Amino acid sequence: MTLSIMKQGRWTPFLYLLPALVIMFIFIIYPMANTFVLSFMDKTGTQSAAVDCMPGEPCWGVLENYRYALTSSDMLTALRNNASWLLLMVPGTVLAGLFFAVLADRVRYEALAKSIIFMPMAISFIGAGIIWRFVFALESGGGQQIGILNAIIVGLGGQPVAWLSTPAINNYALMVVGVWLWSGFCMTILSAAIKAVPTEILEAARVDGANEWDVFIQIMLPMIMPTIVVVTTTMVINVLKIFDIVYVMTGGNFGTEVIANRMFNLIVTDTGRSMAIAIILVLLTVPIMIFNMVRFRQQEAMR
Amino acid sequence: MASVTYEHVWKRFGDFIALNDLNIKIEDKEFLVLVGPSGCGKTTALRCLAGLEEISDGAILIGDQKVNDVAPKDRDIAMVFQSYALYPHMSVFDNMAFGLKLRKVPKEEIRKRVEEAAQVLGIEHLLKRKPRELSGGQRQRVAVGRAIVREPKVFLFDEPLSNLDAKLRVQTRAEISKLHQRLQTTFIYVTHDQTEAMTMATRIAVMNKGVLQQLDTPQTLYDRPANLFVAGFIGSPSMNFFSGSLRKDGANLFVDTGDFAIKVPENRVATYMPLAGKEIVFGIRPEDIHNPTFAPPGIHAEPVEAKVDVTELMGNEIFLYLVTGKHSCVARVDPRTRFMIGDKVQVVFNMDNFHIFDLSTDRENPLAVR
Numbered sequence: 136m137t138l139s140i141m142k143q144g145r146w147t148p149f150l151y152l153l154p155a156l157v158i159m160f161i162f163i164i165y166p167m168a169n170t171f172v173l174s175f176m177d178k179t180g181t182q183s184a185a186v187d188c189m190p191g192e193p194c195w196g197v198l199e200n201y202r203y204a205l206t207s208s209d210m211l212t213a214l215r216n217n218a219s220w221l222l223l224m225v226p227g228t229v230l231a232g233l234f235f236a237v238l239a240d241r242v243r244y245e246a247l248a249k250s251i252i253f254m255p256m257a258i259s260f261i262g263a264g265i266i267w268r269f270v271f272a273l274e275s276g277g278g279q280q281i282g283i284l285n286a287i288i289v290g291l292g293g294q295p296v297a298w299l300s301t302p303a304i305n306n307y308a309l310m311v312v313g314v315w316l317w318s319g320f321c322m323t324i325l326s327a328a329i330k331a332v333p334t335e336i337l338e339a340a341r342v343d344g345a346n347e348w349d350v351f352i353q354i355m356l357p358m359i360m361p362t363i364v365v366v367t368t369t370m371v372i373n374v375l376k377i378f379d380i381v382y383v384m385t386g387g388n389f390g391t392e393v394i395a396n397r398m399f400n401l402i403v404t405d406t407g408r409s410m411a412i413a414i415i416l417v418l419l420t421v422p423i424m425i426f427n428m429v430r431f432r433q434q435e436a437m438r
Numbered sequence: 439m440a441s442v443t444y445e446h447v448w449k450r451f452g453d454f455i456a457l458n459d460l461n462i463k464i465e466d467k468e469f470l471v472l473v474g475p476s477g478c479g480k481t482t483a484l485r486c487l488a489g490l491e492e493i494s495d496g497a498i499l500i501g502d503q504k505v506n507d508v509a510p511k512d513r514d515i516a517m518v519f520q521s522y523a524l525y526p527h528m529s530v531f532d533n534m535a536f537g538l539k540l541r542k543v544p545k546e547e548i549r550k551r552v553e554e555a556a557q558v559l560g561i562e563h564l565l566k567r568k569p570r571e572l573s574g575g576q577r578q579r580v581a582v583g584r585a586i587v588r589e590p591k592v593f594l595f596d597e598p599l600s601n602l603d604a605k606l607r608v609q610t611r612a613e614i615s616k617l618h619q620r621l622q623t624t625f626i627y628v629t630h631d632q633t634e635a636m637t638m639a640t641r642i643a644v645m646n647k648g649v650l651q652q653l654d655t656p657q658t659l660y661d662r663p664a665n666l667f668v669a670g671f672i673g674s675p676s677m678n679f680f681s682g683s684l685r686k687d688g689a690n691l692f693v694d695t696g697d698f699a700i701k702v703p704e705n706r707v708a709t710y711m712p713l714a715g716k717e718i719v720f721g722i723r724p725e726d727i728h729n730p731t732f733a734p735p736g737i738h739a740e741p742v743e744a745k746v747d748v749t750e751l752m753g754n755e756i757f758l759y760l761v762t763g764k765h766s767c768v769a770r771v772d773p774r775t776r777f778m779i780g781d782k783v784q785v786v787f788n789m790d791n792f793h794i795f796d797l798s799t800d801r802e803n804p805l806a807v808r
Binding site: 336 | 488489509510511513515516519520521523527536537540541588
């Protein structure tokens, strides 16, 4: 026994790790490295991005693709849109999820209510986008409105609205779909956290003189705060990567472009720019991942 | 400070009856212990009083006020939970101050009351800690502290000692009794441990299957249990029971267990004569069975033959597990007793203290005060 351990030497552990390392290298490390390298290449991926520089225009040399990713008007729209997605959809999903979780906790048909709210997560996001395209549909020729929203508006005597092509509202229309899709996810995780709060603690607070609002704000909320943070950061990452809804519903037209959609649209026509956008996206998500991991470790240490 | 009254209180969970027509009047400043096996309804009775469960029927009064529809927060009661239920994200100070802050008590007053309570309980040095940094005993004190700073009308305790180790439990038991003396407030205390009930209570309410069995002082409960259940529940080791019949022979009565027959002393014949000829259960406590050699003088001793099954030396006494034919019993005898396992021995029953339970009328004890 002892002999065989001694024989194994210091390299044997790496042998055991090898299969995992090989798979990680093929599917994670190599693509990452390749993306990184390609982000400095031109649209064909064969020479330096500097060849795209036009005389008399600003040029970042080998970082030319990053000039596009950070300063072009297309990308500025996408970055701005992503920022407003973050500002609205993250709180939107987390608050809606919390709201449903708290309400569901207090009704008898809890399982049914939660299943229904979680249901959108079971639909493919593409499918959800198509469903909502029908909801927002606009019949512009004066015919009957088949989109339920416009049908209601017209039914009430109003003018139909071009939900998806009016720049002032289309982004918000898309975010509604995002909230609809993801609040079920937030609800499920927050609901588990709420269930983990011991009933006796809530009862102690009630006997201590707390009304239901005090119990929620002063006891429940602080106790589930770690979970709220996890759900929020998870949603931040999800929203940074938001793609399917925009792709299916507007294709990024009418000022609804987002980072991931831009990346996808360029992947065939301009690999270099697409890869530079991908790197930007990774750089945006990594700090949040690290934050999540550090917090998780702190919580484990506290147990 | 207030009295508490349960008036014909029923609590049903679907088909299950947790409280069956409960009537208890708890006087102001009393220390009432609700005791019974698990599932007997004692905790439900407490939770109904706290307002954490709605009652199905009847009324609960705190003082003169009917509280059926009063929210827990407005009942002016404080409760110590079995799990202590401390708020994990708050310091000990904030845990204790929580109820006062909600009542908008001035800050300075809160600080004074929390520090005072902390001093009484010996936890002044822990005020800045979080509950997870405390031992079980310290948490228990914080839970008690959180209750006493509120200065409520009634204190409720739901098995507060069951998570403590044996030594700490005995110590804390005495401390809670002292606290009751000091605070002069109504205490209602739920436990399944009859020792806790006996040692702390001014009165004990014994419950079983949602029904109040007997409500009386510890001594009365021990000396005159109302029925077979109370007799078996109060006292440790519990009372020995022998099923049999009561045989009349002229002016004498004999308890006939099938294994042995014992003459009922003359002074008790009148009490039990109505049961003559009936199926009965004869009960005698372990301390009333003696080794004849060391039996105290002057007792009304009746000899019984038995075989020794197990002996347990406790130091100050010996528990003898005896078999008398089809019955078995426990005797608490003098430690000088030298009976061996398997010995056929003679023990004596002290017939000054025994009970006969009438099986035909709900196992009642004619001795019990009505």
